Amino acid sequence: MQRSLAQLARWMGLNPEPAWEKLPVERLLLDSRQYHPGVASLFFALRGAHHDGHDYIAALEALGLRYFVCEERPEKAAPDSIFLVLDSSLKALQNLARGLRQDYPHPLIAITGSNGKTIVKEWLWQVLHRELNLWRSPKSYNSQVGVPLSLWGLEARHELGIFEAGISQPGEMSRLESILQPEGGIFTNIGSAHGQNFASLEAKIAEKLKLFRACRYLVYQKDGSQLAQYIEAWAADKPLRLLSWSRSDPSAELFAERLKPTQMRWHWQGESGLLSLPFSEDEAWENALHVFRLALALGQKAPDIAPAFAQLSPVEMRLEMKEGQGDSLIINDSYNSDLESLRLALHFLETHGKGRPLWLILSTMRDLPSPPAVLHQATSQLLQSLPLEQLISIGPHYQRYPLPKDTQQVHFASTEDFLAALERFDFSGKAVLLKGAREFRFERIAARLEQKRHQSVLEIQLNRLVDNLNYYREKLAPGVKIMAMVKAFAYGSGSVEVARVLQFHGVHYLGVAYADEGVSLRKAGIQVPIMVLNHEEDSWQRLIAYNLEPEIYNLRGLEAFATALTDQGYEGAYPIHIKLETGMNRLGFSASQIPALLARLADLAVLRVSSVFSHLAAADKRSEDPFSRQQIARFEAASSQLIAALDYPVQRHLCNSSGIEHFPAAHYEMVRLGIGLYGISSDPEARKHLQTVSRLKARISQVKQLAARETVSYGRLFRAERPMRIGIVSLGYADGFRRSLSEGRGKVVIQGQRFPTLGAVCMDMFMIDLKDSDIAEGAEVEIFGDQLSLYELAENMGTIPYEVLTGISQRVKRIYLMS
Numbered sequence: 001m002q003r004s005l006a007q008l009a010r011w012m013g014l015n016p017e018p019a020w021e022k023l024p025v026e027r028l029l030l031d032s033r034q035y036h037p038g039v040a041s042l043f044f045a046l047r048g049a050h051h052d053g054h055d056y057i058a059a060l061e062a063l064g065l066r067y068f069v070c071e072e073r074p075e076k077a078a079p080d081s082i083f084l085v086l087d088s089s090l091k092a093l094q095n096l097a098r099g100l101r102q103d104y105p106h107p108l109i110a111i112t113g114s115n116g117k118t119i120v121k122e123w124l125w126q127v128l129h130r131e132l133n134l135w136r137s138p139k140s141y142n143s144q145v146g147v148p149l150s151l152w153g154l155e156a157r158h159e160l161g162i163f164e165a166g167i168s169q170p171g172e173m174s175r176l177e178s179i180l181q182p183e184g185g186i187f188t189n190i191g192s193a194h195g196q197n198f199a200s201l202e203a204k205i206a207e208k209l210k211l212f213r214a215c216r217y218l219v220y221q222k223d224g225s226q227l228a229q230y231i232e233a234w235a236a237d238k239p240l241r242l243l244s245w246s247r248s249d250p251s252a253e254l255f256a257e258r259l260k261p262t263q264m265r266w267h268w269q270g271e272s273g274l275l276s277l278p279f280s281e282d283e284a285w286e287n288a289l290h291v292f293r294l295a296l297a298l299g300q301k302a303p304d305i306a307p308a309f310a311q312l313s314p315v316e317m318r319l320e321m322k323e324g325q326g327d328s329l330i331i332n333d334s335y336n337s338d339l340e341s342l343r344l345a346l347h348f349l350e351t352h353g354k355g356r357p358l359w360l361i362l363s364t365m366r367d368l369p370s371p372p373a374v375l376h377q378a379t380s381q382l383l384q385s386l387p388l389e390q391l392i393s394i395g396p397h398y399q400r401y402p403l404p405k406d407t408q409q410v411h412f413a414s415t416e417d418f419l420a421a422l423e424r425f426d427f428s429g430k431a432v433l434l435k436g437a438r439e440f441r442f443e444r445i446a447a448r449l450e451q452k453r454h455q456s457v458l459e460i461q462l463n464r465l466v467d468n469l470n471y472y473r474e475k476l477a478p479g480v481k482i483m484a485m486v487k488a489f490a491y492g493s494g495s496v497e498v499a500r501v502l503q504f505h506g507v508h509y510l511g512v513a514y515a516d517e518g519v520s521l522r523k524a525g526i527q528v529p530i531m532v533l534n535h536e537e538d539s540w541q542r543l544i545a546y547n548l549e550p551e552i553y554n555l556r557g558l559e560a561f562a563t564a565l566t567d568q569g570y571e572g573a574y575p576i577h578i579k580l581e582t583g584m585n586r587l588g589f590s591a592s593q594i595p596a597l598l599a600r601l602a603d604l605a606v607l608r609v610s611s612v613f614s615h616l617a618a619a620d621k622r623s624e625d626p627f628s629r630q631q632i633a634r635f636e637a638a639s640s641q642l643i644a645a646l647d648y649p650v651q652r653h654l655c656n657s658s659g660i661e662h663f664p665a666a667h668y669e670m671v672r673l674g675i676g677l678y679g680i681s682s683d684p685e686a687r688k689h690l691q692t693v694s695r696l697k698a699r700i701s702q703v704k705q706l707a708a709r710e711t712v713s714y715g716r717l718f719r720a721e722r723p724m725r726i727g728i729v730s731l732g733y734a735d736g737f738r739r740s741l742s743e744g745r746g747k748v749v750i751q752g753q754r755f756p757t758l759g760a761v762c763m764d765m766f767m768i769d770l771k772d773s774d775i776a777e778g779a780e781v782e783i784f785g786d787q788l789s790l791y792e793l794a795e796n797m798g799t800i801p802y803e804v805l806t807g808i809s810q811r812v813k814r815i816y817l818m819s
């Protein structure tokens with residue numbers, strides 16, 4: 001896609017200079033890290049709560065970028081840079097997008113709703129792309145900036161554009177509507193929470209409906225929900241046609257009757273036929289029926305499109321990182337192959353592959369935003385940005401990438417050819433990124449490289465971790481630092497992987513429980529300061545050798561550490577963290593010991609107090625707020641005494657996750673964020689915004705038919721009263737699924753249905769009652785995740801989420817995902 005700078009300027013309401021007519025722009029850029037030198041880009045300096053795009057202008061100029069939209073002209077600039085100065089860079093971007101839309105001669109479809117937007121969009125594409133030349137917005141670009149960006153790729157040759165629209169505040173939908181001006185729409189569904197920015201669920205629905213203000217038709221599910229009633233009332237005085245479908249009302253325009261979990265019979269205009277899906281979940285059916293109804297609205301014939309539904313593939317917008325054979329690391333990202341996702345994946349490879357040789361298996365690039373030559377050049381530049389040991393390229397048109405000569409390059413014409421030659425390569429110890437356009441089906445390569453499929457895995461969604469981090473960041477005043485607690489294997493999620501992401505996202509400090517945990521982080525290349533909560537005397541040398549900073553909580557520790565430093569001939573002042581006792585009655589100096597502490601510190605020049613801190617005992621308990629306030633007051637008094645006596649600045653920190661939520665006045669210079677990062681909180685408001693980062697899943701290893709009076713498991717605690725089907729699940733108390741979950745106290749979810757445990761939980765497995773379901777061997781079992789919450793599991797176990805997370809044993813494989 002290419003347009004002249006003059007045209008873009010006109011759309012933004014500016015009067016362009018004549019010379020701009022000849023300046024092509026190939027790309028819009030919001031994130032300076034996504035700049036590919038050589039691709040003519042227009043950078044929008046946006047101002048947000050936490051960063052200001054204007055800060056990156058100079059760095060981009062140094063890399064050769066010349067076109068900027070900004071709110072203020074920088075004082076110093078390259079003589080040939082062009083600045084389009086406007087009141088709001090965001091509004092300018094949106095106005096530009098409106099221009100792009102008006103330039104496009106065909107209709108657009110817009111999708112909104114709480115869930116399923118991206119899947120519906122991708123499935124529409126999967127079902128229709130053979131019939132129509134379609135454009136769909138990339139990934140889940142659905143925001144105030146995502147929608148404008150996604151219009152860039154739309155061209156006149158596309159017969160239809162499909163876009164998603166998401167909002168978080170009143171007023172946003174009207175703007176998206178005025179940009180997209182859709183002709184038809186889909187309202188997928190509405191969740192039960194209205195979020196903090198809307199007064200009620202109705203207010204949120206009303207805002208979302210603004211997207212369809214001028215539409216000719218709208219697809220929705222009829223089935224008696226509050227949403228359906230609301231849509232029908234809203235549409236009553238509008239010319240728009242409501243296109244509904246139903247699974248319960250045979251008189252509906254499109255009626256779908258479930259025959260099997262994966263099959264339905266559709267009834268439409270006097271005809272009927274079968275529709276099969278490779279999925280059985282209710283949500284999958286809801287998404288599929290929206291797609292079906294919309295395709296009919298576009299004039300497709302039901303019997304023609306129905307077969308495509310059996311071939312729908314899951315929408316994997318996420319990158320997956322797993323252990324591979326021979327201690328390799330396999331990173332699989334096959335959502336699409338545009339430059340942007342390649343850049344992100346390479347960054348991921350570099351971050352997580354640190355210390356290993358880096359390999360890349362790359363298919364021919366697709367989803368072209370630019371002409372092939374430009375694409376090839378930009379790809380080469382990206383590939384040069386990291387030290388690859390081996391590049392394996394796959395695809396029919398081979399063009400060598402100009403890479404450093406110590407990068408090995410080989411090429412295969414197809415994935416099949418490569419698979420046939422796979423044995424020639426030694427992947428052990430390597431970090432391997434698989435980056436292939438969907439049609440190359442790189443999952444076949446991944447399957448060969450990965451270790452055997454694990455029965456039980458803990459999936460960790462790193463992007464959710466980042467979202468949670470940002471949620472807490474918003475609660476902090478500017479300048480307040482975050483120490484992220486990654487003790488106990490990062491609450492079970494994997495210290496190194498979590499720490500790498502946190503380091504990249506600018507966390508200031510990390511907190512671990514033991515020196516060994518800190519040492520593994522350092523060995524993995526983590527450079528941010530690390531505080532160690534507990535120390536054994538024999539670990540001092542390791543602390544110092546790895547530049548880890550101890551918590552000091554008594555005079556004995558203070559002396560011992562100072563001696564260790566002096567013995568080692570340490571020169572300088574080593575940072576330590578003084579722990580104060582304020583009511584937890586765990587570790588810490590009490591107020592009465594402070595004079596003695598100060599007296600010793602005055603003599604020990606080898607130590608420098610980097611921070612002073614304490615810990616709240618009951619920040620998550622509203623009934624204990626008076627006690628927490630008392631702790632704050634004690635901390636205030638004791639820390640002030642300490643700070644006053646020291647002649648250098650000392651940071652203070654007191655709040656853990658729930659402290660951050662409830663005691664904004666006690667954030668001081670830093671906070672210590674733990675469980676909240678992983679998406680867990682006791683606060684109902686925070687829960688609405690946080691997302692549980694991990695999901696534990698197992699498999700049904702066997703299905704068994706029991707006769708009446710047979711018993712199940714150790715101690716014969718369960719006896720069948722009548723013939724029944726049971727499933728054996730591949731997880732036991734040695735994995736962290738406690739024995740207290742025996743005899744129906746534990747529940748699991750399979751294909752959207754809940755099943756209780758039967759009899760006693762064993763060390764490596766447990767049994768469930770499959771009731772009259774048709775669940776088969778190999779089915780995936782969710783232990784906790786989006787369908788069965790970690791809160792519920794913890795409650796069934798009689799404990800708290802902290803203990804469940806940290807109790808998942810190391811033998812359960814961790815898989816990391818990033819969307």
Ligand SMILES: *Cc1c(COP(=O)(O)O)cnc(C)c1O
Nearest residue numbers: 485615656657672673674675676
């Ligand atoms: C674990 C820990 C935290 C984090 O607590 P959360 O409740 O998980 O946020 C903070 N400070 C100290 C000293 C800790 O040990």
